Structure formats: C-alpha cells, structure tokens
Amino acid sequence: MLERKRIAINQATTRTQWGFRDAVEGYSRHGVKGIGAWREGIEELGVRVSKKLLDDNGLAVTSLNRAGPLIGLDRKAHLAAMDDARRAIDIAAELEAGCLPVMPGALPPQSRDIGGIRAQYSAALAELLPVARASGVVLALEPLHPMVAADRSCMNTMTQANDLCDALGGGLGILVDVYHIWWDSRLQAEIERAGKDRIVGFHVSDWLVPTRDFVFDRGMMGDGVIDIPLLRSWVEQVGYSGFVEVELFSKDWWAKDPEQVVQLSIERCLTVV
Template sequence: MSDNILSLNLATTRQQWGFAEAVDGCLRHGVTAISPWRDQIAKIGPSEAAGIVRDNKLRVTGVCRGGMFPADTAAGRQAAIDDNLHAIDEAAALNADCLVLVVGGLPGSSKDIAGARAMVHDGIAAMLPHANASGVKLAVEPLHPMYAADRACVNTIDQALDICEDLGETVGVAIDVYHVWWDPNLAAAIARAGRMNRIFAHHICDWLVPTRDMLLDRGMMGDGIIDLKSIRAMIEAAGYNGPQEVEIFSSENWWKKDGDEVLETCLERFNSVC
C-alpha cells in the first residue's frame, strides 16, 4: 500500500504561518505530514515543536536544513559541522524521516569547485556518527546547477549517490523535481537511487516559463513545464512510495496569498497533476 500523501514543506507558507499556525492549517485540510525549517522550529523551541508533532500524530517528512559545509577556514568548517549536530538533534526530537542537507557552494572567493565538493563529503562524514547514534537519516539534496556557486555544489542525483555510496546506507537523497527535471540521465539516476534504497524524500513544485527570479519564483504544480506524473512514476518504480512534499518559494505570488488558499490549491493540484 502506498502512503503517497501530500506533505507541506512549511517554506510554502512561511510568510503566512508560523509552525503552530501551519499545523492548524494542515489539520483543517486533512494534511497530516509536514516538513518544517529550522528557523520555524527555533521560534517556538524544539520541545514545543516536538509536542505539537506528537500530539497531532504528524509525520515529519524532513527537517530543512543542514549542510552548508564549505568554508574558507578550518574553524569555519568546524562551525558548520557543529551547527549540523544541532540540526540532527532537532530532526531526532521531531522524529523526522530525514534531515535534508543543502550542502553549500564555493567558499569565499574560491573558484575550486572540486575542493568545495571534497569539503561537503568530509562534512557529512564528520556529522554521520552523531546522526547514526541519533537514528537520523541524512538526505543530500542535489540542487539545480544554477545554484552551484552559492548554495549547493552537489547538482545531480548521480553525484549525490556517489557520496551516499561512500558514506553508507543512512545517507541518501532528497529528490526535488525542481532541481533535477532537466537531467538527461534522470531515469537512470532515480533507478540507481532505488536499487541503493536511498530515496529519502520526494519534493514537488513546478518550473515556470519564464522564471523571473532564480530563487523565489517557483511555481505551483501544474503551472509550469515539469512532467510531475512521469517523475513520480520513476520514483515509485524505484521503490519509494512516501509522501510528496510540496515546497514552493514564491515571493511575488503564493507567499502573498492566504495560507488556506495556498494549501487548498496544493491539494487540488496534488490530486490532479502530480
């Protein structure tokens, strides 16, 4: 049996709702899975957030986000690792399916992307013992190559899987259609992730044409050009039948609408085009 339900990534309504309000909104619409951001957890404190999750029997499909490993100095890299250890504790408190890792881009004025990628590998390796001891899976999220310089130097599923392969079965991938839909190797990469049993999350939204802002102009499912049903089929064929997590950054559109309207639209589209 599939538990292919909708999960609300709380970034989608971050301008409208805090953690508790978002949960109330979800429950009004029958949504029982969420994925909060750390700043949203911090605002009410991890234990209150954990209590809300527990009391309402919510599934937490991920905590966003750890990562951001590359830094100019050894002290900077250690600070990133320390922060990631706290992120693990928060994910554990919420009993999250995984901690999502947005790995970081080039540090400072560096042009050495291979070096940055090595720092990412080493950073994940350094946090892994605490993650394993805490029972928290780590989901590397490959980001679209347009973010390679400043947000994430892991840019394809295959590249993420190479890291996973090296670090063991508790390190997997979060597949966000926005970041990977263009990949000529997508079908094979998803199949490989499935064979490795490393698909830890499935994020959805849409790619708008034109895209007016590189970060904050993601589209609602169905408003863009991503073949969501095809990618879902690939992911299900690879053995992942978990929730699809809606994550939409939209400063000029969805962030300006009423939260209930946003969530209603997410559900309607989830049931029609995803």
C-alpha cells in the same frame, strides 16, 4: 491518483504567512499528514512543545530543514557549522524526522575550485555520519539545480548524490526535488540506481517559463513545464511510497491567502501530480 494521506507540505510553501504553529495547525485543518519543518520556529517554541504540537495535530515531520551550509567557510565558521549540524541531528531525532537535509554551501569568494569544495562536503558528511547513525537520523542529500552551484550548493545532480552514497555508506538518503533535477537526461537511470532504500523524499513544484527569479519563483504544480507524473512514476517504480511534498518558494504564492494556497496545493496534488 495520489492518495490524499500521502500529501505533505513544506513550510516554505507558506513561509511568509505562517510561522511554525500556524503552519502545523493550518495544514492539519486541511487534512495534511506530513510537514517539512524548519528549525527556526521549532527552536523558538522549544523542541518538546513542538513535538507535542505535531502529535496533537497528527503531523509527521517529513524532513527537518536543515544542517549546513558546511563548506566555503573559514576554520572557525566551519567548526561552528559542524556543531550546529550536530544540534540539528539531535532535534531531528527528537522529532522523529524522516530525514535531515544537509546543505553543502557555496564557493568561497574568488574561488574557482568547485572540485575542492565538493571534496570538503564529502569530508564533512563523513564526520557527521557516525553521529547521525547513532541517533537513527538519515542525512539527506538534495541535488540543487546547477544555476546555484556557485552561490548555494555544489551538489547538483542525482549522479553526484548516488556517488556520495556509494562512497560513504549507510545513513545517507536522497531527496528528489523535481524543480531542481527535471532537466537531467540521466534522471531515470539515477533514480533506478538510488532505489527504494536511498530515496527519502519527493518534492514537487513546477518550472515556469519565463522564470523571473531562480530561487523565489517556483510554480504551482501544473502551471509549468515539468512532467511531474512521469517523474513520480519513476520513483514509485523503484518502490518509493512515501510523502509527496509540496515545496513552493514563490514570492507570488507568499502574497496570497495561505488557506487558499494550501487548498490549491492539495487539489493539484490530487489532479496533476
């Protein structure tokens, strides 16, 4: 059984019901110890005030969402995105966040050059890594499902993430999100390849059949087809012992009472994850 202290909740789970302060206080009321935090609310409240709020409620920041997108932009927009990514690194350092996910981005209009876009992402990471290393911040690669390769992220498999880690060296980690990678026949081998040192997070939700929206129709754990306990066993076999983080992008769950959503998320983590 999953230890309760290892349960974290990403703000995406209560995205439309609670802002940052409400999420911190709400998750804490339910005994949650980790939060996947989003920058918007933190920057609105102020980083120092946000840090005190987190500390007062006993919550660690598992990840700070996010830096990027960094690619598929004209030069002016790209430079602005890189400056914003450096700002995100500073905030992640101040909050002592477990990692900072770095979103690649989409293919530019009319482009078919996904290989070129992936090369741009690698170059952008290489530019950011010295800043992140100096700040003690781990940049997280999060493979997203191939269905969003054209319009959200050109990094779609654990194999790609491991290849980038091999090529660019220390300072990178991998977020394992079961929703995006459960289908991959190489998943177990690539989790083993990543090992304890690279895996910086484990996100859970479920794949519903049918799926009505490829971004905003994730299922509560246990309601879909993903064998989450099996995938969790694979990351734990290589030494991962960090947070198990609920991340529900779901219009259905956003329409419900957030107190009930959080409570059920905890119950499902304890029973079916």
